[in-house]
Amino acid sequence: MNHRHLFDRYPGTRKNHERWVKTVCQECSVRCGLVAYLNNGGIVDIHGDDDHPVSQGRLCARGIAFVQGIDSPDRITCTAFRKNLQAPFEALEDWEKALDMVAEQLRKIKDQHGADSIFIGCDPEADLEFAICATRFANLLGTPHVYHPFDFPQTLSGFPLPPYPASPCYEWEHSKCLFLIEADIATTHPVAFGWALEAQQQGAKIIVADTRFTRTMSKADMALRIMPDSGNIIGLALMKTVLEESNYNGNIIKSRFTDPEKWRASFNKLSWEDMKNTIGLTPQKIKELSDLLQRNGPIIIVTGKKLAGLASYGIWSTLVTAMGWMGTKGSGWYPLDATTPPLNPSRGIDDRKAEKISHDNGSPTYALLNELKEACKKGHVPARAILCSGNCFDDFFSFFKDLSEEPELIAYFGSFPNSTQKLSHMVFPSALWAEKSGLCFSNDRAIQWAEKIVEPGTGCRSGLEFWLGLAKRFGWQDAFPWIKEDGSADHQSFYQWVLDGSPIIKGCTLEQIIGSNQVSDSCFWSFRDESKEDGKIEPTPAPEAIEPDAQIGDRECFPLYFQKTPFVSRSDQAGNFWPWTQKLEEEDAVQINPETARALNIENGEAILISSPAWTMEGHAWISRMVPIWMVSSPRGSGGDWVLVQKKDQTSDEALTILREFLL
Amino acid sequence: MNQMHPSIKTEHYLWVEPSRCIGCFSCEVACKMEHELPAGPRPIRVIQVGPLEHGDELTMKYQPTACLHCNSPACVEACPTGAMQKREDGLVFPDTDLCIGCQHCAIACPFGIPQLHPGTGKITKCDGCVDRVDIGLSPACVLACPTGALSFLTPIMKAQRARERFAKEIRHSGAVR
Numbered sequence: 001m002n003h004r005h006l007f008d009r010y011p012g013t014r015k016n017h018e019r020w021v022k023t024v025c026q027e028c029s030v031r032c033g034l035v036a037y038l039n040n041g042g043i044v045d046i047h048g049d050d051d052h053p054v055s056q057g058r059l060c061a062r063g064i065a066f067v068q069g070i071d072s073p074d075r076i077t078c079t080a081f082r083k084n085l086q087a088p089f090e091a092l093e094d095w096e097k098a099l100d101m102v103a104e105q106l107r108k109i110k111d112q113h114g115a116d117s118i119f120i121g122c123d124p125e126a127d128l129e130f131a132i133c134a135t136r137f138a139n140l141l142g143t144p145h146v147y148h149p150f151d152f153p154q155t156l157s158g159f160p161l162p163p164y165p166a167s168p169c170y171e172w173e174h175s176k177c178l179f180l181i182e183a184d185i186a187t188t189h190p191v192a193f194g195w196a197l198e199a200q201q202q203g204a205k206i207i208v209a210d211t212r213f214t215r216t217m218s219k220a221d222m223a224l225r226i227m228p229d230s231g232n233i234i235g236l237a238l239m240k241t242v243l244e245e246s247n248y249n250g251n252i253i254k255s256r257f258t259d260p261e262k263w264r265a266s267f268n269k270l271s272w273e274d275m276k277n278t279i280g281l282t283p284q285k286i287k288e289l290s291d292l293l294q295r296n297g298p299i300i301i302v303t304g305k306k307l308a309g310l311a312s313y314g315i316w317s318t319l320v321t322a323m324g325w326m327g328t329k330g331s332g333w334y335p336l337d338a339t340t341p342p343l344n345p346s347r348g349i350d351d352r353k354a355e356k357i358s359h360d361n362g363s364p365t366y367a368l369l370n371e372l373k374e375a376c377k378k379g380h381v382p383a384r385a386i387l388c389s390g391n392c393f394d395d396f397f398s399f400f401k402d403l404s405e406e407p408e409l410i411a412y413f414g415s416f417p418n419s420t421q422k423l424s425h426m427v428f429p430s431a432l433w434a435e436k437s438g439l440c441f442s443n444d445r446a447i448q449w450a451e452k453i454v455e456p457g458t459g460c461r462s463g464l465e466f467w468l469g470l471a472k473r474f475g476w477q478d479a480f481p482w483i484k485e486d487g488s489a490d491h492q493s494f495y496q497w498v499l500d501g502s503p504i505i506k507g508c509t510l511e512q513i514i515g516s517n518q519v520s521d522s523c524f525w526s527f528r529d530e531s532k533e534d535g536k537i538e539p540t541p542a543p544e545a546i547e548p549d550a551q552i553g554d555r556e557c558f559p560l561y562f563q564k565t566p567f568v569s570r571s572d573q574a575g576n577f578w579p580w581t582q583k584l585e586e587e588d589a590v591q592i593n594p595e596t597a598r599a600l601n602i603e604n605g606e607a608i609l610i611s612s613p614a615w616t617m618e619g620h621a622w623i624s625r626m627v628p629i630w631m632v633s634s635p636r637g638s639g640g641d642w643v644l645v646q647k648k649d650q651t652s653d654e655a656l657t658i659l660r661e662f663l664l
Numbered sequence: 665m666n667q668m669h670p671s672i673k674t675e676h677y678l679w680v681e682p683s684r685c686i687g688c689f690s691c692e693v694a695c696k697m698e699h700e701l702p703a704g705p706r707p708i709r710v711i712q713v714g715p716l717e718h719g720d721e722l723t724m725k726y727q728p729t730a731c732l733h734c735n736s737p738a739c740v741e742a743c744p745t746g747a748m749q750k751r752e753d754g755l756v757f758p759d760t761d762l763c764i765g766c767q768h769c770a771i772a773c774p775f776g777i778p779q780l781h782p783g784t785g786k787i788t789k790c791d792g793c794v795d796r797v798d799i800g801l802s803p804a805c806v807l808a809c810p811t812g813a814l815s816f817l818t819p820i821m822k823a824q825r826a827r828e829r830f831a832k833e834i835r836h837s838g839a840v841r
Contacts, residue, residue, distance in 0.1 A: 008815060008816075008817060008825075009806060010801050011801070011802070012796075012800075013801075047807050047808070048807075058811075059808065060688050060690050061688055061689045061693040061694075064694050064697055064808055065697065190811070191810045193810075201829070201832065202836055203833075203836025213715045218686075218723070218724035219686065223722070568687075568689060624715065625716070625717065625722055626715055
C-alpha cells in the first residue's frame with residue numbers, strides 16, 4: 001500500500017486496524033476507488049485507492065466524510081407508523097410487520113381506486129437497485145406511475161448518443177480544450193475536475209459557460225457568463241456558426257446523419273438576434289468561442305445534468321459528430337450524470353409501463369408530471385398511495401406536498417429525516433451505500449463492483465430487500481427470485497440478472513467485473529448498439545424558434561432569478577448530517593450581488609426574506625459577485641423560480657420599488 | 665555511490681499551490697477526521713478570495729492556509745508550560761498532556777493558527793501530522809487533496825518538480841522543436 005503516487009504522496013493509515021476494504025465511493029458519479037480501514041467492525045480511516053484507474057488515489061471531501069453519516073445519531077433505525085400526518089410516529093417491532101402493513105394497504109387501495117392511484121418515486125439517494133426493483137414491481141402492480149432520474153431505457157433510442165463515447169476523465173490530459181457548459185464540476189465532481197486541471201497544466205484551454213461565477217469558472221481560460229438554462233442554445237449557435245463557415249466534416253455528416261440536407265436547412269432559419277437575447281452572448285463572442293474550439297483539438301465537451309431536461313439537448317451529440325470531435329483520446333461529449341446504460345427492468349413480465357423522468361420537454365412523462373402538478377393544484381388528487389425513497393417531495397414530487405386531501409398511505413424509505421419523511425405515514429430505514437455490495441456505473445461508463453465496507457446499521461435494509469419483501473407478499477417471488485438459501489437478498493445474482501438484461505452489456509459477467517476491480521482495469525459499457533450496423537444517428541435540428549427555457553414568471557412582482565445550487569461539495573440531504581458540512585456551508589446562506597444588496601441596503605449576513613409566487617424562505621445574505629445583479633442563489637429552495645428579496649424590516653412594496661428602479 | 669552531504673536538508677515542507685486549489689475542502693475534512701476534531705477548529709483552512717472585479721473580468725482564488733511551522737515560533741516562546749514545541753525536523757506541535765488551555769500561543773501567533781478545541785479545552789493546531797510522518801506517510805491534508813494543490817516535499821524534490829513543470833510549460837508553448 002505504500003507506493004509513490006502521481007503527486008508524490010504516501011498513502012496508508014496510522015490508526016489501529018484489523019483489515020481494509022477496497023471499494024468504490026458512491027457519493028457522486030465519478031465513482032472513485034477508496035480504501036477503508038476497519039477496526040471492530042467500524043471504519044477508522046479512509047483514503048483514495050492508488051490502484052484505481054479513474055481516480056488514481058484521489059478522493060474528495062465527500063468521499064472522506066461519508067463515514068460521519070454512518071454513525072450519525074440522527075439516522076433512522078427502526079420502522080415506524082402513524083395513522084395520520086398529525087399523529088406522532090410509533091415504532092414498529094420489525095420490518096416484517098411493517099412490510100405486512102404496507103402490502104395490505106396497497107392491496108386495499110388497488111382494489112378500491114385502481115393501480116393507477118399508486119405512485120412510486122425513486123430518488124438517486126436510494127440508488128439504482130431501488131429504482132430497478134420499483135419499476136419491475138410497478139409493472140406487476142399495473143401502475144404507470146414510477147418516476148426515477150436514472151437512465152435505463154430499454155433501447156438506445158431514448159438518449160441522443162453520438163457514435164463514439166467521450167474519453168474517460170483520466171484521459172483528459174490528452175485533450176487540448178475542455179468546454180464545460182453549466183457544469184460546475186469543481187464543486188460537484190472535484191476528482192474529475194482534478195483531471196481537467198492536469199490537462200490545463202499540459203497546455204489545454206478550459207472554457208466555462210455558466211450563469212454564476214463558479215469554482216470551475218475561476219480556473220477557466222475563457223469564462224462565458226450566460227443566461228440561466230441557455231446552455232443548449234450555445235450548442236445550436238456553435239452549430240450554426242460552423243455550418244455558415246462550412247467548417248464541419250462533410251463526410252461524417254453524409255455517412256452518419258439521416259437526412260443531412262433537411263437538418264442543415266433547419267439552421268438557416270435560426271435567428272442570431274433570438275440566440276443573443278436567450279444566451280446573453282453576442283454573435284462575435286460565439287464566433288470567438290467557435291474559433292478557439294476549432295484551433296484546439298481534441299476537445300471534450302462536458303454538459304451539466306440540468307441541460308438534459310431542456311430542449312435541444314441532442315445538439316451536443318450532433319455537434320461532436322458533425323465536427324469529428326470524438327473517437328480519439330481526450331475528445332467527445334461527456335454528459336454529466338448520464339451514467340447508466342440501457343437496462344431492462346421489466347424483462348420477462350408484461351410490457352414496461354413505467355416512465356422515467358424525461359430528457360425531453362415534449363415527452364409523455366414530462367407532460368404526465370405536469371398534468372399531475374396541475375391536478376394537485378386543483379385539488380383533484382389522483383394519488384391514494386405514494387411510495388418514496390430519498391427526498392422526492394423536495395424534488396420531482398414537490399407538488400404532492402400541497403395536497404389538500406391526505407393520501408391513505410405515504411411510505412418513506414430512507415436513512416435520514418427530511419421533508420418527505422415528515423409527510424409520511426410509514427418509515428423504512430435504508431442501508432447506506434457503504435453498507436451493501438452492488439454494481440455501480442460511472443460518468444466514464446465504467447461498470448464496477450462496489451464491495452460493502454460495513455454491515456448495515458441496526459434495523460436498516462437495502463432497496464432490494466425492501467422490494468423482495470413486498471413482492472413476496474404479493475405472491476410475485478418468481479419475478480423477484482434473488483434470494484439466498486438463508487432467506488437474505490442475493491445482490492450478486494440480482495446484478496448479474498441486471499447485466500444480462502441490458503442490450504449492450506450482454507456477455508459481461510459479474511465475475512469479470514469483480515475480477516477487473518482487482519486488476520486496475522475497469523469494464524466499460526459502450527455507446528454502440530451492436531445490433532445496428534449502419535450506425536446512423538438522427539441529428540438534432542434547429543428548432544423553429546428559440547424559446548428561453550428559464551420559466552418566465554411574473555417578472556413585475558418577482559424581479560430576481562433564483563437558482564438552487566450547492567455552494568460546496570456535498571451530498572444533498574445526507575450531507576446535512578455530517579458535522580463538517582454543517583459548518584462549512586451555512587445552509588440558509590443566500591448569495592446576492594453586492595450592487596443589488598447595496599440597493600436594498602442589505603449587509604453581509606443580514607436576515608433576508610425570499611418569496612416566489614409558490615414559496616417563501618428566510619435566509620442570510622452572502623454578498624458575492626458569484627451571482628449577477630439580477631440573480632440570487634442558495635443551496636435550499638426551489639430552483640428556476642423568479643423571486644422578490646427583501647430585508648426583514650422592509651415591506652415587499654418597498655423592496656419591489658427599489659429593485660424595479662435598480663434593474664432598469 | 666551518491667552520498668548526501670550532511671548539511672543538505674531532508675525535512676519535508678508543506679508546499680501549497682493555490683493555482684491548483686479548487687476550494688473543495690478535502691484537506692479540511694481529512695485533517696478533522698485524522699485528528700478527530702469536532703466542528704469548530706480548522707487547523708488547515710481554505711479561504712476563498714473573490715470574485716473580485718478586474719476590469720470587465722472577475723477573478724476568484726482559493727488559498728489553503730495552515731501552520732507555517734516558523735523558524736522562531738512565537739507560540740512556542742509564549743507557552744508557559746512547554747506544551748508547544750518545535751521538533752528537530754521543524755514541526756511545531758502541542759503536547760496536549762502539558763497544555764493548560766491558557767491560549768497564550770493563540771494570542772502570540774501572528775497568523776492566528778492555534779485554536780481551542782471546544783471538547784477538550786486544550787489547544788489544537790496543525791502538528792504536521794507528526795504521527796503519520798514518523799511512519800513514512802503523507803500528512804492527511806496532502807493525501808486528501810484531489811488536485812495536487814498540496815504537497816509534502818523536501819527542498820530537492822520541490823526544485824525537481826518545479827523544473828519538470830517548467831519544462832512541460834515550454835514544451836506545450838510550442839517553443840521546442
